[in-house]
Amino acid sequence: MRAGVSVGTVSNVLNRPELVAEQTRERVNATIAELGFVRNDSARQLRVGRSRTLGLVVLDVANPFFTDVARGVEDLANQEGLAVILCNTDEDPRKESSHLDLLAEMRVQGVLINPIDVSDGRIKALRERGTPVVLFDRMGDPTVECSVAVDDVLGGRLALEHLIENGHRRMLFVGGPFTLRQVQERYDGAMDAIEASGADVEMGVMTTPALNVVGGRLAGDRIAASGAPPSAVFCANDLVALGVLQALTHAGLRVPADVAIVGYDDIDFAAAAAVPLTSVRQPRQLLGRTAAELLLAETTETEHAHRQVVFEPELIVRDSSTLPTRT
Template structure:
């Protein structure tokens, strides 16, 4: 049987309005009355209908979070940061995965609008942001993560990926690498484009250095391993002596192929730099040099931006974390 506010009121010997005040505005009720109401709630097992309360308020206490790929630990860290900051604000986070599908991304935006989310945080798939802009026009705050946009109605929080790409390749150049491969893709991802552009600029400033592009369909361990196996099939003289992987998952796959199946000495024969500095980058078979993004801080800052005026843009600096691979 469902327990109602009236049942709680009868058990506590107060009115239904007093029960409501004890729950929502306890400062308006005598402390001993609040205790009687809480005791009645405990005795009856009452659970208040928060959905109805949110419907009356016009907004829920939930934030929608849409990431590109929940399999990537980077996005798990973003979600962790967002969830911690949301909890401090008395909010919850509903995590969804667009799976890099533009149709699914739009459906998730519509779903969060229907659920009256108090805000939406998203890592957008492309620069086509109309569905996010429409949501903001309806009064729902929107913050784009890992994106640099110019829409006045949308806030953004990002990392300078061009600078990060340059830092990665400069590390390889400092080690003496001159035949450098950028391994990543697909090309339509903004993060991949910017990291490659940073790598290209670093190589263009160094006489005698070359940059090869190895395109992937996806930024996963499996695709990185396949790229590493393809490099091993080349003649030794045709192989790169330095690799910049577009993310750490790709770098892990490359390491598996090169060191565990190919017998290549990393970094002596081939140095590797990854990107993101996910938790297990330091625990790979050869600890991975990586460019760190402050993933948890990105998520926490996105939640903070939801409460501010729209159109604010926050950019963090990447950090090179040197380890054994470069």
């Protein structure tokens, strides 16, 4: 080679610099810089057997939840010198399949996935070929895989405990469809809190077709039109809560004086709403980071015990559920 050195030595300079004499090392480095040499990662990969990438498969990056998770993942990956391959499935099993196939061909170090269907054979196949898979926002089988999630039941409980504590007795849960695990669990948690309180609490349910602002607005219109609004509304997520807030305000009801509102997710905009929204916050970035950590642990450790990490959400109290401090 140009520096009067064999390729083996160059490889050593790059990977185990302590093995090579300082003088040679410097000469090689100088030549590398001079020629603008860039190692070909495919060749390295082929020899070593695995790539320096990790796959992240989510429903949709445009969803702020996944966006933050992706940030967390990327941060850790970055720190470890790994690259992140981003895949959106849009809840389409065919897309998920084809993404997983591509990731398998690439021999990624591991896959972080929010699976559409936990029992998908393709995930099992991946793992059987030796690629660690970590599930997030979904529980897996503890004997074969790691997973990270946030306790939605606890989140629902926190919300209702807060409302009950503040004296509310006539409540309404707004959200849907209940086929979404999140909706069901948040509702379950809410009911748990009611039961545990022992108080005489009434809890209605108003289902929405989807967890978005429009759904919330329609629900809010119905609440206002009913003539007998509840004293507090717990919404399955912040978008719904914002919709409800908007409709109620528009109908002349005051929040929180007439109706208190608690949302879920603590999206950025929750704090910026017309009436800052009380909401249940999930440690989203941490979720992603932890998932990535578990993945790396699985590739590194010889004796790896799969872990199911469950984070606790946190209630962020703002004006929408308490008497406003301003004014």
